[in-house]
Amino acid sequence: MPRFIWCLPFFLFIYLSGSIYAQRTGTIRTVVIDAGHGGHDPGALGYKAREKNINLAIALKLGKLIRTSMPEVRVIFTRDKDTFVELFRRAAIANESKADLFISIHCNANKNHTLRGAETYVMGLHRSQANLNIAKLENASILLESDYQSTYHGFDPNSDESYIIFSMNQNLNLDKSTDFAAEIQEQMVERVGMNNRGVRQAGFLVLYKTTMPSVLVETGYISNQEEEKFLMSEKGQDFIAAAIYRAFKGIAGSDILAEKPAGFGPPAAKPSGEVSYRVQIAAETRDIGTDAPKFSRFPEVKMYLHGGMYKYTVGDETDLTSGLHLLAEVKAKGIKDAFIVIFRNGERITQSEADKLIRK
Helix, strand or coil: CCHHHHCHHHHHHHHHHHHHHHHCCCCCCEEEEEECCECCECCCECCCCEHHHHHHHHHHHHHHHHHHHCCCCEEEECCCCCCCCCHHHHHHHHHHCCCCEEEEEEEECCCCCCCCCEEEEEECCCCCHHHHHHHHHHHHHHHHCCCHHHHCCCCCCCCHHHHHHHHHHCCCCHHHHHHHHHHHHHHHHHHHCCCEEEEEEECCHHHHCCCCCEEEEEEEECCCHHHHHHHHCHHHHHHHHHHHHHHHHHHHCCCCCCCCCCCCCCCCCCCCCCEEEEEEEEEECCCCCCCCHHHCCCCCCEEEEECCEEEEEEEEECCHHHHHHHHHHHHHCCCCCCEEEEEECCEEECHHHHHHHHHC
């Protein structure tokens, strides 16, 4: 059995305990901004550009915008110059600082030089070969680290099998990360004019070890000559940093990231049938239908739109206790990343909103 498999219980404990802390802190007090690659790791190579330089420029501009306009927010950089920082250390910086949000800045590249646009990733099991290939490209940075086999417990960034582990880490922070990612994409399209390549899931090591909502922004393709020029320009970097800042500001004081994980605290009484607890079993970038073969084990699957994604649920329980029982049944059927979502009159609400209703 690979070493990284039997190490899962320990890492899962660390992940869960840290996530509960981060999600209960309320509005954002600390954000960690990660400029991907650096030092002897150039990242993707364009016609003229090195990814590491663009990432750092945008990260520093984003941090400056937050510090200037929101001085109450503590901004921490994983690197503020051209230095190499191991992937595990980037996540450790966020965890040790008890950050409420982690933003990793990158550029994309592809053999197809016509590809262009921005896409934002959240931690998850890859949904397509293309997503997996991008994750492998970014994760390959660990090959430049000394003794990476021990540090990452046998993880091989080029092995498809190694990515199975990532499906276990989607639970607590996936929705919150997806909400923020959707805000970033909206700003990148509306404010910068980038082609919208959507919110995606993939197994990025730098996101895997973080214990708070986290996103990885692929700001554009340096393999596209025209887009590379924009990414290298002061104007382009200013526009992109401003777009991510607007998305950050939009959620910084909201309860998108402050929502308590479902099931935290004692079960509450039923609030006159107004609130229902469902179990989310999937999230897709397109509507695959409630009768998709992957849902054949579940009766009465429902779909709702949220954060720019199609999300599928089962159940419609009137109290949290029943919802938790249903969650256990769903996980026993193999959907290990299932979690509870709360609705009122058919509309999804946050846990805090449900609590207010229950107390009335």
